[in-house]
Amino acid sequence: MRRNLPSESAVPGVMGVVMDFMYYGDILVVDLEAGTTEEVEIDEAWEAGPVLPAALELFDKHAQDDPLLFGSGILTGTTAPASCLGFALGASPITGGPAVAPLNLFAGAEMKLSGFSMVLIKGNSPGPVYLWLHDGVADLVDASRITGKDTWQTCDAVRDEMGEQLIQVISIGPVGEAKSDLASFSINYWGSGDNAALGALMGAKNLKAVALRGLGMIDAEDPEEFYNRTMGLLPGLPSEKSFDWAFEGLGEGGLDAWLGPLVHRYRSCFACPCACNTFVKYNEDPAVMGSDGVQEPGLMVTNPAAALWLGQGGWSPEGASRAMEAMARAGVDVVRGSREISAEPLEAPGEIAAAVEALTGPAEAAWPPGEGPAEGGIFGPWTPPSSSGDRWLEVNRAAYVLGVCPLFLAASGVEREDLLELCVPAAGIKLDAGGIKEMFDRARA
Amino acid sequence: MRVKVKPLECTGCALCELACGYHRDEAFSMISSSVMLYRAEEKKGYMGVIVKTAEDLFIGKPEGAAAMKLGELQKEGASGGASAKPILVREACDMCESAGLEPQCVAICPQKALYLE
Numbered sequence: 107m108r109r110n111l112p113s114e115s116a117v118p119g120v121m122g123v124v125m126d127f128m129y130y131g132d133i134l135v136v137d138l139e140a141g142t143t144e145e146v147e148i149d150e151a152w153e154a155g156p157v158l159p160a161a162l163e164l165f166d167k168h169a170q171d172d173p174l175l176f177g178s179g180i181l182t183g184t185t186a187p188a189s190c191l192g193f194a195l196g197a198s199p200i201t202g203g204p205a206v207a208p209l210n211l212f213a214g215a216e217m218k219l220s221g222f223s224m225v226l227i228k229g230n231s232p233g234p235v236y237l238w239l240h241d242g243v244a245d246l247v248d249a250s251r252i253t254g255k256d257t258w259q260t261c262d263a264v265r266d267e268m269g270e271q272l273i274q275v276i277s278i279g280p281v282g283e284a285k286s287d288l289a290s291f292s293i294n295y296w297g298s299g300d301n302a303a304l305g306a307l308m309g310a311k312n313l314k315a316v317a318l319r320g321l322g323m324i325d326a327e328d329p330e331e332f333y334n335r336t337m338g339l340l341p342g343l344p345s346e347k348s349f350d351w352a353f354e355g356l357g358e359g360g361l362d363a364w365l366g367p368l369v370h371r372y373r374s375c376f377a378c379p380c381a382c383n384t385f386v387k388y389n390e391d392p393a394v395m396g397s398d399g400v401q402e403p404g405l406m407v408t409n410p411a412a413a414l415w416l417g418q419g420g421w422s423p424e425g426a427s428r429a430m431e432a433m434a435r436a437g438v439d440v441v442r443g444s445r446e447i448s449a450e451p452l453e454a455p456g457e458i459a460a461a462v463e464a465l466t467g468p469a470e471a472a473w474p475p476g477e478g479p480a481e482g483g484i485f486g487p488w489t490p491p492s493s494s495g496d497r498w499l500e501v502n503r504a505a506y507v508l509g510v511c512p513l514f515l516a517a518s519g520v521e522r523e524d525l526l527e528l529c530v531p532a533a534g535i536k537l538d539a540g541g542i543k544e545m546f547d548r549a550r551a
Numbered sequence: 552m553r554v555k556v557k558p559l560e561c562t563g564c565a566l567c568e569l570a571c572g573y574h575r576d577e578a579f580s581m582i583s584s585s586v587m588l589y590r591a592e593e594k595k596g597y598m599g600v601i602v603k604t605a606e607d608l609f610i611g612k613p614e615g616a617a618a619m620k621l622g623e624l625q626k627e628g629a630s631g632g633a634s635a636k637p638i639l640v641r642e643a644c645d646m647c648e649s650a651g652l653e654p655q656c657v658a659i660c661p662q663k664a665l666y667l668e
Contacts, residue, residue: 184579185569185659212565219581258594271591295594323578333573337659345661347562370596371613374564379661381562385596395559395613397597406596 127327127533128180129223134244136237138311139229143244145222158206158506161195162484162549164226165204171228172197174307176209176217176276176316179509180529183218183324183376185336187343187525188514190375192217193506194276195484198302199287205302206484206502210511211383211408213274213293215376218509219320227313236264236277236315241322249314254280256435257292258402264317277315278305279437281465285309288446288465290439296383296408297430297440301486305437332531335524340379344518347372347381349410352517361413365423368392373406378514383408388424405431412444419448428455432462503542552667554586554644554654556600556611560664563588563598567656567665574647574655585644586656586665600664602656605643611664 132145161175178192192214198205209217217225221242234249252263260277275294282289282305289305291298308314326332344351348369350360362369368386370393375383386392387404394403405427407413412433416426426444429452433443443465452458485502497516505512508525515522522539529535571584589599589612602609607618621639647654657665 185566185573215565215581262594271593321580321582323572323576323580325578329573329577337655340659340661343661347662371559371598372562373596373598374562376564377566377569378564379566381564381662387596397592397595397613401595403595 127325128184129178129218130322130324131221131223131242134222134225134239136225136227136244136246137229138227138231138235138246138313141231141235141246143246157545158193158195159545159549161193161224162204162546164224165195165197166549168226168228169197172230172307172311174227174304174311174313175224176227177224178209178214178218179506180533180535181525182509183215184326184532185333185377186508186510186528186532187336187339187520188375188378188380188511188518189509190214190377191505191509191511194291194300194304196302196304196307198304199285199306200303201483204484205304205486206506207291207298207300207302207304207486208512209276209293210299210375211274211293211296212272212376213276213318214509216274216318216320218324219322220318221320221322225316227311230310231312234312234314236317237313238264238268238317240268240273240317240319252314253283256280257437258295258435260315261292261294264315268317268319270319272319274318275315276318277437278308278313279435282306282309282437283314286438288438288442290437290442292434292437293408295434296406297412297434298408299486301439301441303439305439326532327534328531332528335528335531339520339524343379343520345379348384349382349413351380352382352410352513361410361417364417365407365413365427368404368423368427370404375511378511380514380518382410382513386423386427388427405434409440409444412440415441415444415448416451419451421448421451422453425451425453425458429458429462432459433465436462438462438465500539500543503546504539507537507542507545552646553604553609554602554646554657555609555666555668556602556616557664557666558599558611558613558616560662561588561598561600561611561660562662562664563590564661566659566661567600570655570659571644574650574652575642583641584656585638585642587638587641601638602665603638603641603643608638 135144174196181189192209194207220239234253235246236249238245256279257277261275285306290300291305348362350362370385370387372381373383374381384407390400390403433440501516526537567586568584572580575583585603600611
């Protein structure tokens with residue numbers, strides 16, 4: 107499956123250049139209505155480069171088929187710092203236009219290693235299915251027996267069925283199946299940054315999940331130069347654990363102090379020096395380190411914006427964590443859902459479950475100013491913008507092209523130019539901020 | 552001197568796996584390294600790090616870290632993790648001597664969870 111072709115010479119921008127490095131495998135086109143999959147060679151069908159602007163072009167080209175695309179950035183899955191980022195792109199039921207959701211944790215890297223440079227999913231399936239991508243093979247699998255299951259049950263079922271516990275499972279719960287505007291896909295068991303209701307789009311397609319596992323290899327054009335440069339970047343970067351290094355917290359002590367009594371461990375996304383995901387335990391003593399106790403001891407808090415909404419609303423950390431778990435299980439956007447229920451703090455698990463089940467409300471809630479539906483923006487409020495809307499837009503554009511977490515790009519102090527320069531030894535491509543803006547402008551034109 | 556693990560310092564970024572994989576293949580992958588994250592019990596928040604040498608596995612569990620002889624593990628029928636390529640069938644750590652470098656898993660770890668002793 108590995109493809110190792112001579113590279114084009116370095117040119118400004120990516121548009122019109124076939125990238126022979128940093129990706130392997132072709133574009134997968136899935137026709138859900140026909141139940142077929144087809145591989146399309148990059149060289150013949152896709153000369154815009156396997157990054158988000160190219161996906162936007164494909165989105166427009168296949169608009170009549172209501173496409174949903176999955177892909178990754180140039181540096182995703184490498185030793186470049188925070189190179190965890192992949193993307194999902196589809197028409198948001200909220201905005202009516204194309205919207206992007208991040209694939210973080212290990213999902214972006216597994217997308218890169220799955221054997222497909224990008225996946226384009228067209229049409230709607232007549233019956234429930236999930237898409238299983240592994241090592242250059244694509245299977246549409248009957249999902250009848252997991253229809254109606256929550257995302258935790260779905261993740262377990264897919265992993266058990268395929269016999270691999272490291273499979274990354276992008277799935278919807280009952281709320282996505284019901285095509286609610288508050289739906290969001292989850293990544294494995296945890297809330298994702300799908301603030302655009304792409305989970306509802308999956309529901310409309312009868313697509314219960316996309317499961318990813320890759321044993322492939324990613325080649326750089328000049329591997330030694332690339333590796334050495336990434337190693338050279340690391341000493342100057344933060345390696346913080348917890349949220350407060352990057353977010354305005356809850357006043358004195360911040361979000362970390364609020365969650366503190368429940369904190370078990372901190373977790374990074376793939377290749378990230380910082381660890382912004384906080385595993386909290388509320389069904390077991392957080393100090394218990396072994397694995398032979400409670401099967402479902404708690405939650406990995408992956409959406410600090412959601413925790414902020416609930417904390418500011420007066421919720422206890424345990425009540426808030428239970429609510430975030432209930433939303434992630436049901437496939438509700440944890441950020442928008444938390445905003446909806448934040449004003450009425452609850453403690454009893456039964457009451458929390460009922461409140462989550464009853465969630466309704468304005469779907470555009472929490473969309474960042476300047477990048478909302480009225481402006482036709484494509485990037486949602488996965489994490490709170492750390493500055494102006496324009497800055498958030500600029501950060502996201504670069505982040506998705508590079509495949510580097512936008513939060514890390516915005517808050518770590520890493521020089522964006524250093525990451526952009528990595529694209530030369532990575533793929534023989536020279537990029538700058540102006541070129542990236544031009545790529546998006548042309549793709550959206 | 553060998554690579555050891557402080558498991559509670561690890562945040563599971565997998566940069567150690569990537570660096571070791573690069574040392575093996577001059578490419579980026581998750582299947583050929585001599586160091587492996589144990590992350591199969593994700594729902595429990597349970598995670599550790601395993602390093603394979605020619606003689607043993609250094610297993611950094613959250614409850615504690617210790618080396619176990621390969622023979623003992625094989626007698627117990629252990630596979631060495633949930634990966635599609637369990638660590639017992641991978642190459643042993645050579646401390647990156649073949650590349651003339653310090654152990655790259657140690658060098659790249661942002662949390663200093665891997666160390667030499």
